[in-house]
Amino acid sequence: xxxxxxxxxxxxxxxxxxxxxxxxxxxxxxxxxxxxxxxxxxxxxxxxxxxxxxxxxxxxxxxxxxxxxxxxxxxxxxxxxxxxxxxxxxxxxxxxxxxxxxxxxxxxxxxxxxxxxxxxxxxxxxxxxxxxxxxxxxxxxxxxxxxxxxxxxxxxxxxxxxxxxxxxxxxxxxxxxxxxxxxxxxxxxxxxxxxxxxxxxxxxxxxxxxxxxxxxxxxxxxxxxxxxxxxxxxxxxxxxxxxxxxxxxxxxxxxxxxxxxxxxxxx
Amino acid sequence: xxxxxxxxxxxxxxxxxxxxxxxxxxxxxxxxxxxxxxxxxxxxxxxxxxxxxxxxxxxxxxxxxxxxxxxxxxxxxxxxxxxxxxxxxxxxxxxxxxxxxxxxxxxxxxxxxxxxxxxxxxxxxxxxxxxxxxxxxxxxxxxxxxxxxxxxxxxxxxxxxxxxxxxxxxxxxxxxxxxxxxxxxxxxxxxxxxxxxxxxxxxxxxxxxxxxxxxxxxxxxxxxxxxxxxxxxxxxxxxxxxxxxxxxxxxxxxxxxxxxxxxxxxxxxxxxxxxxxxxxxxxxxxxxxxxxxxxxxxxxxxxxxxxxxxxxxxxxxxxxxxxxxxxxxxxxxxxxxxxxxxxxxxxxxxxxxxxxxxxxxxxxxxxxxxxxxxxxxxxxxxxxxxxxxxxxxxxxxxxxxxxxxxxxxxxxxxxxxxxxxxxxxxxxxxxxxxxxxxxxxxxxxxxxxxxxxxxxxxxxxxxxxxxxxxxxxxxxxxxxxxxxxxxxxxxxxxxxxxxxxxxxxxxxxxxxxxxxxxxxxxxxxxxxxxxxxxxxxxxxxxxx
Numbered sequence: 001x002x003x004x005x006x007x008x009x010x011x012x013x014x015x016x017x018x019x020x021x022x023x024x025x026x027x028x029x030x031x032x033x034x035x036x037x038x039x040x041x042x043x044x045x046x047x048x049x050x051x052x053x054x055x056x057x058x059x060x061x062x063x064x065x066x067x068x069x070x071x072x073x074x075x076x077x078x079x080x081x082x083x084x085x086x087x088x089x090x091x092x093x094x095x096x097x098x099x100x101x102x103x104x105x106x107x108x109x110x111x112x113x114x115x116x117x118x119x120x121x122x123x124x125x126x127x128x129x130x131x132x133x134x135x136x137x138x139x140x141x142x143x144x145x146x147x148x149x150x151x152x153x154x155x156x157x158x159x160x161x162x163x164x165x166x167x168x169x170x171x172x173x174x175x176x177x178x179x180x181x182x183x184x185x186x187x188x189x190x191x192x193x194x195x196x197x198x199x200x201x202x203x204x205x206x207x208x209x210x211x212x213x214x215x216x217x218x219x220x221x222x223x224x225x226x227x228x229x230x231x232x233x234x235x236x237x238x239x240x241x242x243x244x245x246x247x248x249x250x251x252x253x254x255x256x257x258x259x260x261x262x263x264x265x266x267x
Numbered sequence: 268x269x270x271x272x273x274x275x276x277x278x279x280x281x282x283x284x285x286x287x288x289x290x291x292x293x294x295x296x297x298x299x300x301x302x303x304x305x306x307x308x309x310x311x312x313x314x315x316x317x318x319x320x321x322x323x324x325x326x327x328x329x330x331x332x333x334x335x336x337x338x339x340x341x342x343x344x345x346x347x348x349x350x351x352x353x354x355x356x357x358x359x360x361x362x363x364x365x366x367x368x369x370x371x372x373x374x375x376x377x378x379x380x381x382x383x384x385x386x387x388x389x390x391x392x393x394x395x396x397x398x399x400x401x402x403x404x405x406x407x408x409x410x411x412x413x414x415x416x417x418x419x420x421x422x423x424x425x426x427x428x429x430x431x432x433x434x435x436x437x438x439x440x441x442x443x444x445x446x447x448x449x450x451x452x453x454x455x456x457x458x459x460x461x462x463x464x465x466x467x468x469x470x471x472x473x474x475x476x477x478x479x480x481x482x483x484x485x486x487x488x489x490x491x492x493x494x495x496x497x498x499x500x501x502x503x504x505x506x507x508x509x510x511x512x513x514x515x516x517x518x519x520x521x522x523x524x525x526x527x528x529x530x531x532x533x534x535x536x537x538x539x540x541x542x543x544x545x546x547x548x549x550x551x552x553x554x555x556x557x558x559x560x561x562x563x564x565x566x567x568x569x570x571x572x573x574x575x576x577x578x579x580x581x582x583x584x585x586x587x588x589x590x591x592x593x594x595x596x597x598x599x600x601x602x603x604x605x606x607x608x609x610x611x612x613x614x615x616x617x618x619x620x621x622x623x624x625x626x627x628x629x630x631x632x633x634x635x636x637x638x639x640x641x642x643x644x645x646x647x648x649x650x651x652x653x654x655x656x657x658x659x660x661x662x663x664x665x666x667x668x669x670x671x672x673x674x675x676x677x678x679x680x681x682x683x684x685x686x687x688x689x690x691x692x693x694x695x696x697x698x699x700x701x702x703x704x705x706x707x708x709x710x711x712x713x714x715x716x717x718x719x720x721x722x723x724x725x726x727x728x729x730x731x732x733x734x735x736x737x738x739x740x741x742x743x744x745x746x747x748x749x750x751x752x753x754x755x756x757x758x759x760x761x762x763x764x765x766x767x768x769x770x771x772x773x774x775x776x777x778x779x780x781x782x783x784x785x786x787x788x789x790x791x792x793x794x795x796x797x798x799x800x801x802x803x804x805x806x807x808x809x810x811x
Contacts, residue, residue, distance in 0.1 A: 004460070095299065097386070102394040102396075102439075105394055106401060110401070112431055136386070137386075215293040219291070219297070
């Protein structure tokens with residue numbers, strides 16, 4: 001009737017209660033205060049008494065939960081569920097989202113040092129992961145057929161994922177290209193524009209010809225992007241912020257070197 | 268809505284076989300199989316082990332003569348590496364190796380088809396990898412857990428990054444541990460009550476519970492330090508001795524009693540390995556479970572940190588320090604009795620047996636040194652005895668996890684590791700651990716300070732520091748030997764067989780390597796803590 005786990009926690013409850021009462025009386029408890037949780041009389045040292053009596057309550061709760069679930073004994077559980085044996089764990093399909101979530105967490109960590117932009121980026125990634133993860137978890141249990149589950153999940157999520165992924169891809173491409181153009185010479189910028197255009201065109205042809213890319217290639221791309229974000233963040237954190245040009249009130253002044261000195265001086 | 272073709276309960280059996288694995292990098296990043304997830308922990312844990320063993324040798328080398336030797340380029344850099352070694356060897360090596368081993372073995376031991384929350388387990392594994400990288404890179408870039416010459420503005424960012432990286436590692440350990448603990452609590456096979464859980468799985472339930480209780484306290488410490496460094500109240504940054512005040516706020520997890528939690532699974536691994544070596548049942552399974560629980564209870568240490576004042580001269584601290592020895596000694600006694608009562612191995616002892624026995628001896632030595640350390644008249648606190656206890660615990664954990672890895676290699680890696688090479692590596696690690704830890708404890712008796720780069724002012728202390736450095740080199744050689752043997756097993760894989768040791772628990776009822784879903788058929792109803800012995804004709808296999 002009483003399980004081993006229940007006996008342990010019930011015993012612990014009794015021991016902690018006796019300990020709390022003894023401690024209460026030995027540290028100045030008055031009348032029946034230590035026995036009545038301070039209802040009539042003092043309980044002595046409040047902190048110690050609270051820790052012990054809190055522990056007793058926690059143990060009592062554990063004892064109640066454990067006896068209710070029969071020590072989490074699978075045989076007892078299956079008996080109460082009216083089945084011969086508890087079903088094996090639901091098979092869980094592979095997913096990128098846990099890794100993306102880990103990178104999102106790392107971005108948040110970096111953001112706490114680098115600045116709010118990186119932190120928000122990490123937060124957005126983690127939020128997206130939370131949604132995708134939830135949908136994956138739901139889809140895994142939707143039917144008994146893994147392929148049908150995947151199709152079901154894609155039918156719901158693809159209308160959101162594809163536009164968002166497309167927008168993010170364009171944004172990243174535009175940002176990366178802008179960095180290159182800003183650093184290149186005029187002629188170099190023209191050359192780079194051509195190279196980027198040809199690359200995009202080539203990738204488009206490749207994707208059209210082989211829409212099902214090797215999954216290891218996709219995995220490598222995800223990992224490379226993630227590592228680049230983290231490594232870039234750490235390098236930025238270590239190097240500190242770049243020197244910004246502080247424009248003085250003399251608009252139209254072209255002498256950049258003077259500006260940085262002004263900026264430093266003002267700091 | 269007609270989306271559901273069949274209710275999950277009906278479909279459970281038919282869908283027990285997960286989707287086929289693609290292999291390669293894709294599997295590393297997306298897997299939901301607990302064995303692949305565990306291998307991520309083990310691989311990066313092994314790499315970390317090599318890295319931190321090298322750091323340990325370099326730190327020991329510079330400690331030989333602070334005035335003449337400058338390996339790292341200054342006192343501050345030395346402090347960063349000294350503290351990196353201490354945090355790394357516990358948080359990025361010892362505990363992750365156990366988590367990796369348990370992620371693979373514990374579900375099979377309890378007869379489950381997978382770990383609970385496999386995606387969370389995967390996120391935890393990668394979180395550990397990324398958190399470790401952030402921590403190490405930030406320390407190498409000038410961060411760390413404080414700075415001896417005070418925290419300047421430039422250093423503050425890198426130090427904050429180190430703290431946050433450490434926090435990320437801790438969060439990952441907690442997440443990975445929750446998956447293991449939940450598996451042991453709620454995914455056990457039919458008939459396996461809590462008292463019939465194999466000892467390794469039980470030890471992870473105990474140690475995992477202690478980690479889950481303890482590490483959030485350390486994360487709270489990190490939050491306080493982060494705020495303090497980010498322009499908060501200046502509680503520690505503005506203190507007279509900022510370096511140690513920063514470091515000490517977190518270093519309690521490297522100090523007894525909390526540091527013992529990193530080695531508690533050693534008792535469980537030994538409890539699973541020794542009966543198999545002895546070819547008999549554990550003399551008292553339930554007594555071993557109670558001892559493990561006691562060891563875990565005495566390793567709860569969040570209360571002993573300096574944030575709450577100096578708790579190290581209180582009666583409770585002394586009682587914890589002395590009592591910690593009891594479960595370890597009794598557990599060693601129980602395993603010895605099992606070994607004596609069974610069939611002793613003939614010829615060269617198996618590497619895993621030496622590994623787990625050696626790890627128990629080192630753990631016992633650590634708790635004995637810890638018991639001496641808390642005796643006030645000996646005045647050992649603040650001496651090199653602090654580092655001695657840490658190193659004994661760390662090497663005990665490493666040796667124990669490697670012993671377990673050798674034992675369970677057919678299930679973790681699908682192959683056997685070389686017994687001779689393993690034996691050599693285990694012996695080196697045992698000898699190195701004794702040299703590394705015991706010498707620092709002895710040096711503590713002649714008041715050799717644990718404070719950085721301080722001279723011993725005593726010939727015995729100087730000699731012990733030299734021996735300690737030799738110990739760190741021997742440990743590194745042992746690590747190289749072990750990792751070399753593991754690598755060789757991949758170059759020249761040998762036939763392992765499904766159950767090469769005659770195992771007692773359910774993981775040995777699976778194929779080698781275990782298939783997805785672990786068991787071709789659900790295990791038969793479990794009747795004792797050693798189900799495979801129950802199936803042997805002539806064995807009573809009574810309820811324990």
